[in-house]
Amino acid sequence: MSAEARLALVNHPNLLLRSASQRADLLNEGPDGTTTTLIAFLTDLCIEKGHFFEATAIRSDHSDDSELGAHAHRSSPGDAIDGWFNSEPKLGAYLDQGDPRFLAGLRDAALDQYEYQCGLGGAALTQADIAAAGPHEFADNGSDHVHFGAVLS
Numbered sequence: 001m002s003a004e005a006r007l008a009l010v011n012h013p014n015l016l017l018r019s020a021s022q023r024a025d026l027l028n029e030g031p032d033g034t035t036t037t038l039i040a041f042l043t044d045l046c047i048e049k050g051h052f053f054e055a056t057a058i059r060s061d062h063s064d065d066s067e068l069g070a071h072a073h074r075s076s077p078g079d080a081i082d083g084w085f086n087s088e089p090k091l092g093a094y095l096d097q098g099d100p101r102f103l104a105g106l107r108d109a110a111l112d113q114y115e116y117q118c119g120l121g122g123a124a125l126t127q128a129d130i131a132a133a134g135p136h137e138f139a140d141n142g143s144d145h146v147h148f149g150a151v152l153s
């Protein structure tokens with residue numbers, strides 16, 4: 001995965017980033033950055049499949065979960081993203097967790113070769129969402145969010 005692909009992702013309107021640190025995390029190929037597989041996963045989800053996904057935490061803005069090993073936000077490099085599906089490429093335009101577009105996002109993610117885990121937290125932890133998220137789903141803790149982890153690079 002090239003630096004060019006990272007730049008194309010962070011500049012794409014379908015991936016909604018809240019801060020400069022999120023952008024920096026995704027552009028950083030180093031051990032304090034993000035995995036190439038996470039970039040490939042998000043490219044498939046947001047650019048290829050056209051979903052609008054707002055990031056709530058990636059690496060530097062997530063609490064230290066490095067004790068979870070390689071598949072964590074704070075692993076070296078980070079291999080996960082938290083967020084929510086939106087109705088349009090606009091910050092805060094959150095879909096209802098039961099919306100068909102939200103469920104389609106979970107289904108497309110589940111079929112993606114780069115998805116390792118899909119955690120459902122808070123309001124996202126519904127039977128419909130669990131079914132859509134498929135075999136990689138787990139019940140995540142914390143506030144309303146969807147956690148995606150990528151396969152290892």
Ligand SMILES: [Zn+2]
Binds near residue numbers: 081
């Ligand atoms: Zn997470």
